[in-house]
Amino acid sequence: xxxxxxxxxxxxxxxxxxxxxxxxxxxxxxxxxxxxxxxxxxxxxxxxxxxxxxxxxxxxxxxxxxxxxxxxxxxxxxxxxxxxxxxxxxxxxxxxxxxxxxxxxxxxxxxxxxxxxxxxxxxxxxxxxxxxxxxxxxxxxxxxxxxxxxxxxxxxxxxxxxxxxxxxxxxxxxxxxxxxxxxxxxxxxxxxxxxxxxxxxxxxxxxxxxxxxxxxxxxxxxxxxxxxxxxxxxxxxxxxxxxxxxxxxxxxxxxxxxxxxxxxxxxxxxxxxxxxxxxxxxxxxxxxxxxxxxxxxxxxxxxxxxxxxxxxxxxxxxx
Numbered sequence: 001x002x003x004x005x006x007x008x009x010x011x012x013x014x015x016x017x018x019x020x021x022x023x024x025x026x027x028x029x030x031x032x033x034x035x036x037x038x039x040x041x042x043x044x045x046x047x048x049x050x051x052x053x054x055x056x057x058x059x060x061x062x063x064x065x066x067x068x069x070x071x072x073x074x075x076x077x078x079x080x081x082x083x084x085x086x087x088x089x090x091x092x093x094x095x096x097x098x099x100x101x102x103x104x105x106x107x108x109x110x111x112x113x114x115x116x117x118x119x120x121x122x123x124x125x126x127x128x129x130x131x132x133x134x135x136x137x138x139x140x141x142x143x144x145x146x147x148x149x150x151x152x153x154x155x156x157x158x159x160x161x162x163x164x165x166x167x168x169x170x171x172x173x174x175x176x177x178x179x180x181x182x183x184x185x186x187x188x189x190x191x192x193x194x195x196x197x198x199x200x201x202x203x204x205x206x207x208x209x210x211x212x213x214x215x216x217x218x219x220x221x222x223x224x225x226x227x228x229x230x231x232x233x234x235x236x237x238x239x240x241x242x243x244x245x246x247x248x249x250x251x252x253x254x255x256x257x258x259x260x261x262x263x264x265x266x267x268x269x270x271x272x273x274x275x276x277x278x279x280x281x282x283x284x285x286x287x288x289x290x291x292x293x294x295x296x297x298x299x300x301x302x303x304x305x306x307x308x309x310x311x312x313x314x315x316x317x318x319x
Contacts, residue, residue, distance in 0.1 A: 158190060
């Protein structure tokens with residue numbers, strides 16, 4: 001007997017997964033790609049994980065391209081590469097049938113069969129990728145005038161990650177490209193979080209994290225820049241200068257290029273004890289800004305409550 005999927009317990013609710021003022025979704029079904037590929041059913045509080053890499057890759061591909069027709073040829077290439085077996089289209093059809101039985105919420109046609117391929121419709125379902133993108137965007141937009149609130153938003157966005165994106169599902173070009181894109185977004189969000197933390201005066205708290213980040217991504221210049229600033233604000237100027245030299249050695253030794261203008265400017269500012277290195281933006285927004293943000297939170301909570309009420313009414317009506 002072939003096992004189609006594993007039901008796994010849902011992770012405990014955290015501030016990153018509850019409906020909130022930041023616009024987190026409240027739909028009953030959520031497709032999760034920021035880690036192992038799973039389908040989370042809020043109604044039962046369980047997660048469903050397809051068994052086998054091909055099942056996971058197929059679901060991930062359909063979700064990434066939700067609302068878009070994917071041809072049989074593209075899906076076959078995604079699952080089997082350039083040398084698929086002779087029965088690949090038939091095997092693909094079998095995998096599609098299994099996914100249809102796997103997905104929750106009967107009454108919604110998740111996967112449509114079209115003349116030349118297949119299409120997944122999210123309907124009212126959500127994805128953790130969409131939540132991450134929304135929270136990250138809100139955090140980066142908030143950072144210039146309210147770094148403390150921005151840091152909280154960015155932290156919640158990153159808390160959605162439960163491992164590498166599309167974990168154990170990157171076999172073909174579509175999933176690989178999406179995983180690379182999401183990883184770049186994760187790193188950009190992480191850098192924005194550390195910058196907001198610096199602007200809140202939390203330089204001592206993030207030094208170790210930035211050390212690990214520069215070690216994990218030795219050719220990425222922005223973490224070196226942030227680490228140099230954090231060390232300087234901790235009174236560790238010589239260590240900050242040492243970070244620049246370490247970055248330069250890695251860039252020259254690996255890529256044959258000198259550090260870019262931003263990193264060179266940071267070095268010059270440290271050498272000259274530039275006042276801007278110690279001047280942090282105000283951490284406390286004025287009262288008007290606080291009132292505006294509070295009203296936005298209230299409006300979002302009212303909208304979330306209305307969404308939940310509609311969901312309950314739809315279920316009661318059997319829709």
